[in-house]
Structures are given as C-alpha cells and as structure tokens.
Amino acid sequence: MNVLALINSFIRVVECGSIAAAARAQGMSPAAVSQNLSRLEAHLNVRLLSRTTRSMALTDSGARYYEKVRHIPRDLELASQAAAGADEPQGPLCVATTAAFGRHVLAPLMPAFKAAHPRIDIELISTDRRVDHRLEGVDVSLRIAAQLDERLIARRIASRPFVVCASPGYLERAGVPDSPEALKDHACLVFRYPTDGRFLPWGFVRDGQRFEAQLNAQFVCDDIDMLAQIAVNGGGIARLASFVAQPLIDSGRLLPLFEATQRRQAYAEPEPMEIYACVAERSALNAKVRALIAFLEAALEGDAKSPVA
Known part of the structure; x- marks a missing residue:
C-alpha cells in the first residue's frame, strides 16, 4: 500500500473542497480518489471525512490529521532535491500574475528564465481575480500593493511608474488638465477590480504628501488593455502602468500628463506601482520560487533603468 499516495489524495480533497476537484488536480478519476480516501481511513482505523451525496466536511480526527x-x-519535494544535490532548481512551478503584468512584462521574460533553469516546468495563471494558493496549487503569485492579502507572505520585487495620459485628439477637444485636481472635469477611464468591484484609486504625491484625485469615471473596465485602447481612440484620460503606456506614447498615440518637465506650482507625481511576490507560507520559498524571485528582481531592476520604465 502506497500510504503517501493516499495521504496526497486526502490533502488534495481537503484543499480543493471536493473529490471531483481533487481528481482533476491529480489527473485521476473521482472513483480512484474516493477509493484512496477509504483505504486511508481503513489504514488509520478512523473516519477523516464526513461525506454525503451533497456535502463533505472534516471530522475532528480528520482536522487534526490534516x-x-x-x-x-x-x-518530500524539498528532501528529494536535497538528496539529489539539487543545486539546480527543478520540478513544476505554478505562477499566478495580474493580467497586464503577465502579458506585458512576465511573459517576455519567461523564455530567458526557462533557459537559465531548464529543469523547472512553468505554469502561468494570468488573472486579476484573487487566487487561492493552496486550492489552485499556486507556488507564488505576483501582485500589486492593492491586491496584497494579510494571509500571504509578500516581498517587494520591483516598482514601475504609473503614467496619466490621453490621446492628442482628446486633449485638443477637451483641453489639457494642469493638475490632478482638474481630473474631475475630464472623462476618466477607470479600472475596476474584478475581486471586489472597487475602483483602483489614482494616487499622487505632492510635497511628500499622498492624496487621491477625484475622478469623473466615464468608462469603467476590468481589463487595463481595453482602457488603453479606449484612451488611444479619444475616450478620455487613463492611468496606465509604464509598461502599457510607453509604447503608445512612443508611437504618438498617447501623450503623458503631469510630467516632471511640466512642473507647475500644482505639480504632483503619480504614485508608482509596487509589485510583490507572494507565497502562502515560508516553507513555500523553495529553490524554484527563490530562483524566480531572484531572476525577476535582477531583470526588472535592469529594465527599470531603460527609458520604457
């Protein structure tokens, strides 16, 4: 009897919330997972899960065992790597990332990371919803400050500027705002978090003091690239991360606002985007996760010195 396989099925059922979900996560049939649970309970001579046709819950003994x-x-994975003299990180690595950061920054870097660590097998989850590390098998998630969860351990790995910008056509038609306070009189393109429905505020810093601009939200969307395209086509003023905005600025389709070169008495600098690597617990900082964090810190620090960032 492979007791470790039985334990693994039990852990997956608890963390996935159902036998069917655990079966999908393990690439097994629900019947096989159910059989593993029964064998484990018989081996321990104790009931771990109270199961009915509609619900499932840990017993007191099951909770203690879990x-x-x-x-x-x-x-076991860490022990195997240590026994193999695993100077080189190896095995599956599941990374969750916000959609825009994943599309514009992380994806272009992944081939170089894979080349540096060929024995790591990478899975990417690109989403702005809140992911559950344990339930979804996520090793590390890349989040901005507004998405941090107190239940996770977070490490800041990079910072990127936000750029307030609009198309030449919109600015010619509606005028150029001279301060963040003037945004209330302009059409603003606002990002809404899919997790809780709140707007992402537009933070600014003036004379060391942070404040949030009052916005006139004319377009609301949960996809930052859609907001960028609305801005390009004259829909209003957007606040975009530099990795989204800069190519559109370089091509002349968007113009930046509130730049340092445009300093006036009311000048205020957009609050930057802080990017964090998050894990569920300290034991999750294995060799693979540490390798990814070190790679991203080095790559993003170098990229921050480029004109794009």
Whole structure:
C-alpha cells in the first residue's frame, strides 16, 4: 500500500473542497480518489471525512490529521532535491500574475528564465481575480500593493511608474488638465477590480504628501488593455502602468500628463506601482520560487533603468 499516495489524495480533497476537484488536480478519476480516501481511513482505523451525496466536511480526527500531514508533499519535494544535490532548481512551478503584468512584462521574460533553469516546468495563471494558493496549487503569485492579502507572505520585487495620459485628439477637444485636481472635469477611464468591484484609486504625491484625485469615471473596465485602447481612440484620460503606456506614447498615440518637465506650482507625481511576490507560507520559498524571485528582481531592476520604465 502506497500510504503517501493516499495521504496526497486526502490533502488534495481537503484543499480543493471536493473529490471531483481533487481528481482533476491529480489527473485521476473521482472513483480512484474516493477509493484512496477509504483505504486511508481503513489504514488509520478512523473516519477523516464526513461525506454525503451533497456535502463533505472534516471530522475532528480528520482536522487534526490534516494539520499533521499537510506539509508532507512539499517536504518530500524539498528532501528529494536535497538528496539529489539539487543545486539546480527543478520540478513544476505554478505562477499566478495580474493580467497586464503577465502579458506585458512576465511573459517576455519567461523564455530567458526557462533557459537559465531548464529543469523547472512553468505554469502561468494570468488573472486579476484573487487566487487561492493552496486550492489552485499556486507556488507564488505576483501582485500589486492593492491586491496584497494579510494571509500571504509578500516581498517587494520591483516598482514601475504609473503614467496619466490621453490621446492628442482628446486633449485638443477637451483641453489639457494642469493638475490632478482638474481630473474631475475630464472623462476618466477607470479600472475596476474584478475581486471586489472597487475602483483602483489614482494616487499622487505632492510635497511628500499622498492624496487621491477625484475622478469623473466615464468608462469603467476590468481589463487595463481595453482602457488603453479606449484612451488611444479619444475616450478620455487613463492611468496606465509604464509598461502599457510607453509604447503608445512612443508611437504618438498617447501623450503623458503631469510630467516632471511640466512642473507647475500644482505639480504632483503619480504614485508608482509596487509589485510583490507572494507565497502562502515560508516553507513555500523553495529553490524554484527563490530562483524566480531572484531572476525577476535582477531583470526588472535592469529594465527599470531603460527609458520604457
């Protein structure tokens, strides 16, 4: 009897919330996972899960057992790497990232990371919703400050400017705002978080003091690239991360506002985007995750010195 396989099925059922979801995560049939649970309970001579046709819950014994065994799969992976003299990180690595950062920054870097660590197999999840590390098998997530979760361990790895910008056509038609306070009189293109429905505020810093601009939200969207295209086509003023805005500025389709070269008495600098690498617990900082964080810190620090950032 492979007790470790039985334990792994039990852990997946608890973390995925159902036998069917655990079966999908393990690439097994629901019947096989259910059989593994029954075999484990018979082996322990104790009921771990109370199961009906409609619901499933840990028993008191099951909850205590889960707390003792939930680290076993990760500990075994670390032990295997240590036994193999794993100077080179290896194995599957699941990375969740915000959609725009993943599309514009992370994806172009991944071939170089893979070349540096050929034994790491990478899975990317690109989404602005809140991902559950344990439920979805995520090793590390890349989030901005507004998405941080107190239940996760976060490490800041990079900073990118936000750029307030609009198309030449819009500015010719509506005028050029001379300060963040003037945004209330302009059509603003606002990003809404899909997780909780709130708007992403436009933060500014003036004389060391942070404040949020009052916005006249004329377009609202949960996809930043759609907002960028609305801005390009004259829909209003957008606040875009530099990695989204700069190519559009370089091509002349958007013009930046509130630049340092446009300093006036009311000058205020857009608050930057802070990017964090997050893990569920310290034991999740294995060799693969540390390799990715080190790679991104080096790559993004170098890129920050380029004109784009």
